[in-house]
Amino acid sequence: MNVKTLPFASLIEHPLLVDPAAAGDDCVVSTNPATGEALGAVRLQSRADYESLVERAQLVQKSWRQLPAPKRGEIVRRIGNAFREHEQELGALVTMEMGKILPEGIGEVVECIDIADFSVGLSRQLYGLTMVSERPQHRMYEQWHPLGTIGIITAFNFPVAVWAWNAMLAAVCGNTMIWKPSLVTPLCAIAMNNIAHRVMREQDIFQPEEGDPCDIFGLIIGSDDEVGETMIADRRLPLISATGSCRMGRHVGTQVAKRLGKSLLELGGNNAIIITPSADLDLVLRGVVFGAVGTAGQRCTSTRRLFCHSSVVDDVTARLVKAYGQVPVGDPMDSSTLVGPLINSQSVDGMRNAITKAAEQGCEILCGGTEGIDQYADSAGNYVTPTIVRVPAGQDPEIAREETFAPVLYIFEYENLEDAVEAQNSVDQGLSSAIFTDSMREAERFLSHDGSDCGIANVNIGTSGAEIGGAFGGEKDTGGGRESGSDSWRQYMRRQTCTLNWGDDLPLAQGIEFG
């Protein structure tokens, strides 16, 4: 099915779209991971296109930053409403291009709407502190200014929401931006950017010489080599916000640091749930299944490891194996499906390798496994069977330390909570974590300084599915960035400390007498 035949094809109209049959080397073809069909093709943009986008974004930023923040918020409100209007179509497009099931595709669009609403409120709350000066007749305060034009790099797994987290905040903060989406999901990017541009075209805010309001939301669909490298090395972009693998983040972080730019990195996770003897096992089952097989294990917050107390490990394992046996894998558009395809065949190979290594490293494959992958060998979609791996007591297989972007769950057992927390924290990544317990002491222990070392720590909730209102991100190899809610907006602004002397004298700080 070609996107041109979709009922909402007008959302994806773009001069760069070409017929997949006519796509050459200079194009990227967007493929439906459930069917293998080409949805559309996009001609890749060049460094020259990037140059012109940055120039235009810089020009219009001068005008955009002059608009009072609540006025920018009003425009973001209209963009959020436009997302709302197209919620179902956009959700379907996310499902078609990325492969997550439709309720999750729509859920992703809801995240975009939520962050737009959040940003509208924020546009009246870009607060700075007032300090008390040590000098008489002096006033001291801080204020926040826009950064300028920022770069946003996003991954395939959340092809619309992560852009919206960055873009909606960045816009109310007075920035303009250049978005480089994953080349696997260019159509979602085009649709979102088109919606933003439609709203911007309706705004009569600038004279022609002040810049084109559409250039506030720039989109570049280009290769990592030609465009990505240029972008991260570009001193005109004071902030690069990048989501993706730890490998990618290490490269982006280093390149941006070389020019002393700021980076906001949201990288891989290897998230664990600890299940204590008092845990409500019905909740556990629901939390673990959603966390581990939801989005086919392709969230950075997906649950990858379970630490079960030895008194419950057999029960939890038996219940999970039973539940996994009933998880419907298939067409992500079908309302009975819970697990859609992986994004591409390399991901399927990655899952196969992980399972093979787990077996080689002494683990027991309880369900799914390589047979569960082979079972779909004749399918045009990248389907796999969610897999549970039991780690023998006392073992620490190397493969469970890696983030395999697929539904593979490793079950460990533990005797005391301290050991479980230590094991949970012992991996390189530090994004999300959870404990299921009815013990207040265990919960507080988990949330204490000696507890989880992750950016997200939940009690009786799984590791994935965070709300936009909290700051999202993690520690260690997850990159340290925080996106979305709370005070993440500050990263899109520069802080200025201002001291005003309204007296007739010039007293110096620290009581220094000079001359």
Ligand code: UN1
């Ligand atoms: C991601 O996988 O990069 O908390 C983002 C969650 C979603 C966002 C995940 N709200 O699972």
